[in-house]
Amino acid sequence: MVRPAEKAVSTPEPEATSYPEEGLLDDYRLMALARVADERCFMLQRQGRIGFYAPLMGQEAAQVGAARALSPKDWVFPAYREMAIALARGISLKAIFDQLLGNADDTIKGRQMPNHFGSVETRFVVASSPIGTQITQAVGAAMAAQRRKDPIVTISFFGDGATSSNDFHAGLNFAGVYQAPSIFLCQNNQWAISMPRQRQTRSATLAEKADAYGIPGVQVDGNDIRAVYRAVRDARRRAVGGGGPTLIEAVVYRLGPHSTSDDPKRYRTDEEVSAAKERDPVARLTSELIASGRWTDEADRKLWDEVRAHVAHTFEASEKVAPIDPLSLFDDVFAELTPRLAEQRAEFESRLREGEQRP
């Protein structure tokens, strides 16, 4: 189905990059946190406590590995399945849960469905739902950094489906033309809702699409945190050095449904999912850590118990936060209210006061 070996379509790297092993346990903890939070969110939606959720299960290594290779000043342009990288960039679990609930602490003020969290400090841009639009934006931000001579990169995250979008083409093309310091990280999770990877494109790999734009393309095993780290690190070094953009295809598998509104049994077999679970990036790292003697069964049990307690406790705290202020409805359309919006706000406010329209 896929070629999990690293494939450098273009120039091989002169310097060998290796994953910083001293960070492995921290990364493993992040992956565990993402996994538990992900499972919890799925359950919370089923219980009616949040409205929607798009799980990332199976993509933890790709996201945490990429995050490890970035600098705090780099800009991340995520899609909506990027909780692990949000956590790795330093967005707190509480902030993520507040966004899922759209409560008064939600930094984006209840404006979007779950999974569209973001923050300025972490340079994690608030995503939208249309597919691929963040790709050209990440290139624009990279062009801006290039012009300001800031030694940073921008990185866009998207899936296999997005490689069919207008903005994938426009973004890679612009980045190639301007040699923009932008990394395109495609998490090929094999499914765009119900459409398998083979139905998105006739190309043998997604990475090879880079060839047409005159930029390097690399395919890596996205279940291998070290492979993803190396690919992003190499791409980052090249970009900051003026060598332009890179397309990275991290081959993963979407172990869960597209979202809580989706039933994957309609389009894929249990056997396929079971086979993919054999390559689960989290379980793979657990086994490796224990086999290598760096970690024990007991420490592992303790870690997962702690993470579960932390996740449960954090969600309870988020649930206690007050609902969003109804009058915030009119904020942030523009920097200032237009006369028309001010009029509507006043009308809305007086209706709220009269109790005609309960919040």
Place this chain on the structure above:
Amino acid sequence: MTELNLVQAINHALRDAMRNDPDVYLLGEDIGVNGGVFRATEGLFKEFGADRVIDTPLSETGIIGAAVGMALYGLKPVAEIQFMDFIYPAFDQIVSELAKFRYRSGGLYPCHVVIRSPYGGGIRGGLYHSQSTEAFFCHTAGLKVVVPSTPADARGLLLSAIDDPDPVLFLEPKRIYRSLTGEVREGAERIPLGRARIAREGSDVSLFAYGAMVPTALEAADALSKDGVSAEVVDLRSLVPLDEAAVVASVEKTGRAVVVHEAARFCGFGAELTSVLSEKAFFSLKAPVARVTGYDTPFPYALENLYLPNPDRIAYAAKNALRAG
């Protein structure tokens, strides 16, 4: 004071904005070496170089997507879409991204972008070089939509648009790019967005217009005055935000209104204007509000002069309004 035509006024405003603010960047198709197909960016590539006057590949979604990213990073890009008729590949970036970024991020990520685009008919451009589809954009919350009609306004409004922290679609009436000149003060004066201009005072009927229809409405007012009718011409200048107070005040004075635009009538901007008058000036109206607009057909080529509102159609509608009450 300098005598300039409208496209020269735009060119000078861009030049001055770039001289005064190193964060202002231009990007678009053929805007650099070539100076723009209408020459709006003539000379700027030479003065500011390829890094600030960015010739782009032929992709509108790429242009606007890149402009959004540049703005998120802190620059003030001014993107050119060569003709408004070619803006649709970027519709997703404009409607779903640019217009919504501030709101969707709870104010964390505003988008300081200006999109300039020539619009409108009268240049024998047919279907794909003539349309006025401002209503699509006026309907989108989060976008400001501005249309100048004189060289002085083009300068003052464009400088305000470039200062504005929110996205502005700046529609340039290409039909009158060069057909009229005017005195332009080449200082730092801005014309605030959201303020209409009384282009001609009158007492019997209000003619509401914007962009290339303002000179047409003024011609109609001249013709009407020969027949003893005093027409007021209100140049809206900014469609979003709309100067409702000026619109209502004019009709409170005249009691009659004719709304003029090139765009098709159905769900056109005139429908909104007519609703505003119905909601806020109903008891001042002596006659039904009339609309003189393009027809509800695609924009024609050979018949464009019959499609576009002209002074006769406007004067006819104004006289009808006077007969009604």
